[in-house]
Amino acid sequence: MKRFYLILFLLIATLAIVACGSDDGPDETPVRQQPSVEDPGNSPEPANVNEPEPPATNEPSVSDTFFFKMGDVVIEMDQDIDQVINNVGEPLGRFEAQSCAFDGIDIIFSYPGIQIYTYPAGAGNYIHTIGFFDDTVRTAEGNIRLGTRIQNVFDVYGEDYSYETGMYRFTRGLTVLEFLVEDDIVMGITYRLLLDL
Numbered sequence: 001m002k003r004f005y006l007i008l009f010l011l012i013a014t015l016a017i018v019a020c021g022s023d024d025g026p027d028e029t030p031v032r033q034q035p036s037v038e039d040p041g042n043s044p045e046p047a048n049v050n051e052p053e054p055p056a057t058n059e060p061s062v063s064d065t066f067f068f069k070m071g072d073v074v075i076e077m078d079q080d081i082d083q084v085i086n087n088v089g090e091p092l093g094r095f096e097a098q099s100c101a102f103d104g105i106d107i108i109f110s111y112p113g114i115q116i117y118t119y120p121a122g123a124g125n126y127i128h129t130i131g132f133f134d135d136t137v138r139t140a141e142g143n144i145r146l147g148t149r150i151q152n153v154f155d156v157y158g159e160d161y162s163y164e165t166g167m168y169r170f171t172r173g174l175t176v177l178e179f180l181v182e183d184d185i186v187m188g189i190t191y192r193l194l195l196d197l
Helices: 002-018 081-088 150-157
Strands: 067-070 073-076 093-098 105-111 114-121 124-132 162-164 167-172 175-182 185-193
Touching (some): 073 081
Antiparallel strands (some): 093 105, 124 185
């Protein structure tokens, strides 16, 4: 049953990028976030865990957002995917589809343990979602992975969340970190950019 929920979660995430909506989508490219200088005092601190993260070689440009780390490379929502590819290498695979919400092509990039969903804007493609699909990857803060108990999530991220049908949503600025939970076990983890479509 747990495998069913994980497959359902990944299917919904994949369909979200390729499903066509109405023609009432935006006529213009969305306004992108402007980077700000990060206050070092506001850097997210890792929780007390068994496997500490390696020190980051770069810091997120916006301190009040959720970000993912691949090794020691920080990956942010609304970041140009070309920067990610330059820093971590070519993806294992990619899937392209005509965008229904924007002018251009939506692309899903697959890396070990994750899929990165992008939207087209101008000449680039920018990250709007990162979804976990196995337990080899962890969140940047607290090393939360698939199979973790929800109480560990609360210990790291607190209890300032919204909840709906098994989904716990934590919001920071224009980003959301979502945990799909069944029987108190995390079955899905997704980072999302809040886009006004």
